Amino acid sequence: MGFDTIITNGTVVTATDTYAADVAIEDGKITAIGKSLPRDAKKVIDATGRYVFPGGIDAHTHLDMPFGGSTSADDFETGTTAAAYGGTTTIVDFAIQYKGQDLRTAFDTWMKKADGKAVADYAFHCIMTDVPAARLEEMNALVRDGVTSFKLFMAYPGVFMLDDATIFRVLQQTSKNGAMVCMHAENGGAIDVIVQQALAEGKTAPKYHALTRPTSLEAEAVSRAIALAEIAGSPLYIVHLSCDDALQKVREGRDKGLPVYAETCPQYLYLSLDNFDNPGGFDGAKYVFTPPLREKWNQEKLWQGLKNDHLQVVSTDHCPFCFKEQKELGRDDFTKIPNGGPGIEHRFSLIYSGGPAAGRFSINRFVEIVATTPAKLFGLYPRKGTIAVGSDADIVIFDPNREHTISAATHHMRVDYSMFEGIKVKGMPDVVLSRGKVLVEGDKFYGRAGAGEFIKRATYSGA
Ligand code: URP
Numbered sequence: 001m002g003f004d005t006i007i008t009n010g011t012v013v014t015a016t017d018t019y020a021a022d023v024a025i026e027d028g029k030i031t032a033i034g035k036s037l038p039r040d041a042k043k044v045i046d047a048t049g050r051y052v053f054p055g056g057i058d059a060h061t062h063l064d065m066p067f068g069g070s071t072s073a074d075d076f077e078t079g080t081t082a083a084a085y086g087g088t089t090t091i092v093d094f095a096i097q098y099k100g101q102d103l104r105t106a107f108d109t110w111m112k113k114a115d116g117k118a119v120a121d122y123a124f125h126c127i128m129t130d131v132p133a134a135r136l137e138e139m140n141a142l143v144r145d146g147v148t149s150f151k152l153f154m155a156y157p158g159v160f161m162l163d164d165a166t167i168f169r170v171l172q173q174t175s176k177n178g179a180m181v182c183m184h185a186e187n188g189g190a191i192d193v194i195v196q197q198a199l200a201e202g203k204t205a206p207k208y209h210a211l212t213r214p215t216s217l218e219a220e221a222v223s224r225a226i227a228l229a230e231i232a233g234s235p236l237y238i239v240h241l242s243c244d245d246a247l248q249k250v251r252e253g254r255d256k257g258l259p260v261y262a263e264t265c266p267q268y269l270y271l272s273l274d275n276f277d278n279p280g281g282f283d284g285a286k287y288v289f290t291p292p293l294r295e296k297w298n299q300e301k302l303w304q305g306l307k308n309d310h311l312q313v314v315s316t317d318h319c320p321f322c323f324k325e326q327k328e329l330g331r332d333d334f335t336k337i338p339n340g341g342p343g344i345e346h347r348f349s350l351i352y353s354g355g356p357a358a359g360r361f362s363i364n365r366f367v368e369i370v371a372t373t374p375a376k377l378f379g380l381y382p383r384k385g386t387i388a389v390g391s392d393a394d395i396v397i398f399d400p401n402r403e404h405t406i407s408a409a410t411h412h413m414r415v416d417y418s419m420f421e422g423i424k425v426k427g428m429p430d431v432v433l434s435r436g437k438v439l440v441e442g443d444k445f446y447g448r449a450g451a452g453e454f455i456k457r458a459t460y461s462g463a
């Protein structure tokens with residue numbers, strides 16, 4: 001008997017090529033790609049009329065994360081299950097170092113959260129919140145263990161925010177150990193002043209979360225972060241970029257030839273300040289995340305940024321909190337609404353619909369944005385992020401014509417609302433494989449909690 005599985009008659013799409021071919025799988029790896037491969041496999045999947053994409057990589061998720069007096073509603077089982085339904089087969093989540101802790105404690109804590117639960121593969125960035133000299137040294141040990149990126153915050157004073165000197169020291173360290181800094185870029189100090197003034201004026205509704213975080217304070221922080229990274233000689237990845245003002249700063253950095261990269265998220269491409277216009281007022285809590293939603297005109301600027309490679313990645317920043325009991329914690333004060341929104345399930349379809357299906361960019365650019373570039377930037381390539389002989393058989397057989405209306409009534413995330421409720425997408429994953437095993441076929445789930453493995457990542461290789 002030949003292959004374990006063969007995917008026949010599909011159109012293989014990578015970041016660079018589109019071609020008709022069969023894909024053969026043995027022991028979880030792609031072992032052959034070619035025309036009319038032998039059919040003597042244990043399982044044959046006919047992909048006629050469909051694309052064969054590499055599995056999606058979501059480089060920004062927060063599963064089972066304590067935050068704002070609550071814990072994000074998806075754990076590693078429900079979160080990776082929902083991800084798989086949507087065509088994402090690898091996530092990079094965040095292990096948080098709390099004040100006084102060493103980095104190893106953060107890593108161990110998040111490894112325990114995922115162990116036995118994840119249905120698909122996972123890796124970790126480490127969030128650093130407390131950085132005496134010993135922690136700088138310790139970064140190197142984490143890098144050796146496959147945690148090759150560190151998130152720093154320029155926002156959330158008193159909780160996560162680091163000062164510029166500390167950020168600069170970390171960047172100097174990553175310039176030596178090859179790791180990537182992922183930056184939450186907002187000027188937290190100035191925002192805090194505006195927030196306190198708003199509260200003093202009785203402005204407590206959810207929309208004030210957005211109105212107290214101006215775009216220029218995101219742009220300022222992006223610009224400062226780039227300057228610090230340039231002087232330190234380190235690459236830099238801006239997370240969850242939300243607006244054109246910040247995009248222009250990334251563009252300037254890249255135009256200077258600096259190794260600066262940025263992701264945006266589906267919420268900034270599809271939603272806007274208009275989502276706060278609702279009769280009850282508090283419904284807007286569903287859209288409280290950071291950075292906030294922006295004026296609608298920013299959306300097209302971000303799409304064009306993706307097209308023109310001023311932005312390189314779309315991740316979800318999936319950080320779900322139920323409306324009932326979690327978002328409701330902030331009914332009388334927007335600062336008490338847990339920050340974050342659910343998005344892990346629909347990234348692939350939303351970006352396919354708004355990208356290639358809408359004529360904005362090619363299917364190859366789509367693959368680059370949702371799989372190949374995150375794999376390269378975060379040390380997963382070529383094991384993941386492409387369809388190639390020797391790569392993990394993480395594969396999405398995608399029907400470009402299947403339509404779907406996103407709704408909390410049908411989604412698989414463990415959260416009681418959808419940010420994208422009622423949005424129609426064109427293009428849906430039909431079959432999703434992780435290391436050669438079918439996780440999802442149509443509506444049916446075949447995955448198993450614990451089947452997902454921790455992936456030790458290499459260091460950044462440029463993209
Ligand atoms: O509101 C957000 N984005 N919550 C998750 C934490 C973060 O800053 O990424």
Ligand code: ZN
Nearest residue numbers: 184239240290
């Ligand atoms: Zn952030």
Ligand code: ZN
Nearest residue numbers: 060062317319
């Ligand atoms: Zn986040």
